[in-house]
Amino acid sequence: MSELIGACVFAQSGGPTAVINASAYGVITAALAATEITHVYGAANGIAGLLKGKLYDLGQEDAQELEYLLNTPSSELGSCRYKMKSHVEDETDYITILELFKRLNVRYFFYNGGNDSMDTCDKVSRYFEQVGYECRVMGIPKTIDNDLCGTDHSPGFGSAAKYIATSIAEICKDTHVYDAGTVTVVEMMGRHAGWLAGSSALASFSCASPDLIYLPEVTFDMQEFIEDVTEVYNRKKKCLIAVSEGISYADGSFVSEATVSATDGFGHVQLGGLAVTLAGIIHQRTGAKVRGIELSLLQRCGAHLASQTDIDEARRAGSFAVEQAVAGVSGKMVAFKCKRDGGYECELILQPLSVCANNEQKVPREWINERGNYITDEFVDYVLPLIQGENTRATVNGLPRFAQLKKVPVL
Numbered sequence: 001m002s003e004l005i006g007a008c009v010f011a012q013s014g015g016p017t018a019v020i021n022a023s024a025y026g027v028i029t030a031a032l033a034a035t036e037i038t039h040v041y042g043a044a045n046g047i048a049g050l051l052k053g054k055l056y057d058l059g060q061e062d063a064q065e066l067e068y069l070l071n072t073p074s075s076e077l078g079s080c081r082y083k084m085k086s087h088v089e090d091e092t093d094y095i096t097i098l099e100l101f102k103r104l105n106v107r108y109f110f111y112n113g114g115n116d117s118m119d120t121c122d123k124v125s126r127y128f129e130q131v132g133y134e135c136r137v138m139g140i141p142k143t144i145d146n147d148l149c150g151t152d153h154s155p156g157f158g159s160a161a162k163y164i165a166t167s168i169a170e171i172c173k174d175t176h177v178y179d180a181g182t183v184t185v186v187e188m189m190g191r192h193a194g195w196l197a198g199s200s201a202l203a204s205f206s207c208a209s210p211d212l213i214y215l216p217e218v219t220f221d222m223q224e225f226i227e228d229v230t231e232v233y234n235r236k237k238k239c240l241i242a243v244s245e246g247i248s249y250a251d252g253s254f255v256s257e258a259t260v261s262a263t264d265g266f267g268h269v270q271l272g273g274l275a276v277t278l279a280g281i282i283h284q285r286t287g288a289k290v291r292g293i294e295l296s297l298l299q300r301c302g303a304h305l306a307s308q309t310d311i312d313e314a315r316r317a318g319s320f321a322v323e324q325a326v327a328g329v330s331g332k333m334v335a336f337k338c339k340r341d342g343g344y345e346c347e348l349i350l351q352p353l354s355v356c357a358n359n360e361q362k363v364p365r366e367w368i369n370e371r372g373n374y375i376t377d378e379f380v381d382y383v384l385p386l387i388q389g390e391n392t393r394a395t396v397n398g399l400p401r402f403a404q405l406k407k408v409p410v411l
């Protein structure tokens, strides 16, 4: 493969995570070290910022500030949810990117995101190929939802799972203080995949697990839900329920859809408000004291509970993307191939972007019990290695010390 000399652009896309900036650190440090890469640029707000020509010169950042990225949650360069049309339908965006890349001699493009972002990455990669512009395009996985195909798991999930399991264990402790009966419903993100809600079961390692778990992979039946909760409540006078925001009825409509109605650039309905709704229904039926808790953004950027395994893997994924691109690879997403028997090992591999774009990896039905109200041991065995390791982060005045980048604009 021929040597390709030029600048690189790195961009972050989709919902943030506790470790997406660890991937940024991996990309930036590997790119700064690569002799083939002349400049390291970061796009503000993903592809949306790129289209406006909003780039930062990451070569001007202090090494120490960059290192703080390893423990800084959220997308430090800013993110977007922008759906690019196919270039056949509308070539405008592609021409804008091509002109910018030609002007700055950008020959490497690294896009860090979930399945919608891999769609963008795939489209840009194919366009460059079609017009004969040599630019190596690589996808770097990221999503707390863990729904990216072609990879064992995605960076961001392990930390969110650790946050959820810990929070559920703590909530469980709280719900047991009074003599009075209580029903508590806790809602997790995850859209169409139940990986996050299912991770609540890992709270069992702290001897404080939920009683019931509902995932989007199983059609939700309100009557069965009420029966399940009533049975547990009558027996224990306590019931702790973990529920995914994406549970839906047999007709496909989200149970939570009625409560929140905004949509993003990909036409996804914003979900939420489900825990309070379900808690209200249970109160009407049982008269119990109820609480609906939506973990919402807290589960996405809970860096104080980030898994060190997740941070390390996110960083490795970023550096690997750069190393592979410099070696000649393009049109691929970095993915994980893991082994759990006889000790956890995670190998980095490459997958075609088309395999990862748009598709969703769901929780296998056999990892959910028959009644559809709990997960199995296989699920727990899968997630457990991903939440291991405590991060050692810098603090200032007892609070996290996050990265403060200069973000010098590229003119």
Ligand code: F6P
Binding pocket: 014, 015, 016, 081, 143, 144, 145, 189, 190, 191, 245, 264, 270, 271, 300
């Ligand atoms: O990034 C994935 C995700 O966190 C989903 O779990 C959730 O439904 C969605 O993002 C929320 O998106 P937004 O932050 O755009 O409201």
